[in-house]
Amino acid sequence: MSIFINKNVCNGCGKLKETLCERICPGDLLFRNAAHKAEIRSQADCWTCGACVKACPVQAIDLKLPSQILKSNVSLRAQCKKQHTVWEIRNGNGIKEEFVIPATTGNEAK
């Protein structure tokens, strides 16, 4: 599996015409299904680029590894803040690592 969409967390981006994950996927793989939740058309076509993970405002998407089965409790999450990206990595032993990395100087908003 390449990504996992947590259906309990995904709100289908409310009334947006196009969901934020659907809008961003470089492979055009995501869509909103009849239950108003995000869904991936084809796991095998996913590049694991993480663009959807970063775009989701409620962190409903987890990156997975298509070449390995993830142990439970292992996860990688990303949250895009205004000028930096916050990453949270959990390994199977309950250890959590956090990275706060600069992402823009803010100039592009000017």
Add this chain to the structure above:
Amino acid sequence: MKEISTVKLDTDILIIGGGAAGCMAAIEAKKLDQSIKCVVMEKAHIERSGCLAMGLNAINAYLTTGQTPETYVKYVKDEFFGIIREDLVYSIAKGLNESVRQVEELGLPVEKDQNGDYMSRGKSSIRIYGERLKPILAAAVNRANVKVLNRVVATNFIFDGERVRGAYGFGNRDGKFYVVHAKVVIVTTGGATRLYKPIKTGDARNTTWYCPWNVGTGYAMGIRIGAEMTSFENRFIPLRVKGVNAPTGTIAQGSDIRQRNALGEEYLEERYKHLGGRKCLSLYRLLATLQEEKAGRGPCYLDTTCLSVEEEKKLKEVYLNMNPAIVLLWANEGYNPRKRPVEIGGMEPVVIGGHCQAGYWIDGERRTTISGLFAAGDVAGGAPKKYVSGAWVEGKIAAKAAVEEIGKIELLHINGEEVNKEKERIVCCMNGREGISPEELERNLQEIMDEYAGGATAHYELTESKLIIARKKVKELEGKLGLLSAGDKHGLVSCLELIDRFDVAKVLIEHLIYRKETRWPGFQIRTDFPERDDANWLGFVNSVYDPVEDRVIIIKRALKKENEYLYK
């Protein structure tokens, strides 16, 4: 067959592919002349499309302190054993640092030392916090008032036999047919991947290094109208971290990390000293690793166990900026790189002009051999090692020449018959017939390329006898393209992408057959001609496709001095 509606647009400049080169070309064109009309046609969404979608952690073409355009040209020439277009590489080198400063100005955070100087990572590379590089470029494109057609896949050039007059596209969201006429077109669609069987299969088949949606459409569109292409045989085979295909340069460059085989030997030093040992050219790193594997001394590793705690943390940080999956892999294996060395190996070959030099044959202003058409970035040939910053420079050079040209050109519309022809070509896979799925044909093509045209299974090795089989089999398989059938819009795009890959593969095979020497060991190993042969082959292998005869005509071009390349 469902009728699809047509959208018509006119513009001064049409840029096809809103990636690194395309975005920069758009920004530059508007900077030079605010009043011109500029359209970007992009198959994905420019905010996260193409190679930059994941982010980057370095600018790999940059003149660090002490480097000059001249030293840069020499470095690239040495890496490619004498065959490069010095004029193109030189023009890139001159613009590298300025383009980086420009993107920093747009919002890219660049790592700096205590003095405020850029942090270098080796001789020609600097570190950046590039996770959001693509959104930053996209924002600048939007601010510049460029019209962006997101989710429109270019399918062919509008060509009247004399000049490119725009391009056709298919809206993969709205299902519409786009006809965009332009005075000048700049193609920046990147290189071509998914030609060879991927290292990973099944659900992991797209965890390749190169952007899997850069399938060489830009090459194919040019091939179909007879544009001259160069150096397809100079394919690129990346040395990557196994499991996630993350670039190894992030670990290896600018640090003291050794490559070891399964026996723990530092094989570059022990067995490949004559090629430069630890300091060898990057293609020898690949070659040596492949040879170690073949000799039964694999797998090979980057020995990360020497990293300090801080260095390990930094390594994770830089990978998060570019290939986050590797950090997840480490978490899942329960080992950090300090505890366990990182396994490396070769990937399936890709055809690109930004690492190696496959692409359009262009002049100094990035004009292709077809009037009205410019090329920049990975789709343009002759100038390897341009990477992201070189793509920016080329985008700017092409934009400048394009802006100068539009004043002299009248916008002409192609006749409706031609337009209908392309529309029919596009929708014919959608006629609801029982046919072959693009996936099935793709697998067949990739198997042939893998086995007979030097894929990973064949240890990347090439022989004339196998290549001739590849030529024959691809031609046979091509006959099945007429049976392609798509269920929906996405399937239709897959069909079109596959057709494009056949055109690229056909040219690639002819180039591989033609060069009867081993020029770039690792990337292009002719086991039947294992030596480098400067007397006969120190020059370019170019080609032009003849659609009437369905034949790839090879043109051998000698290396010339800088100014002798201006052929127009």
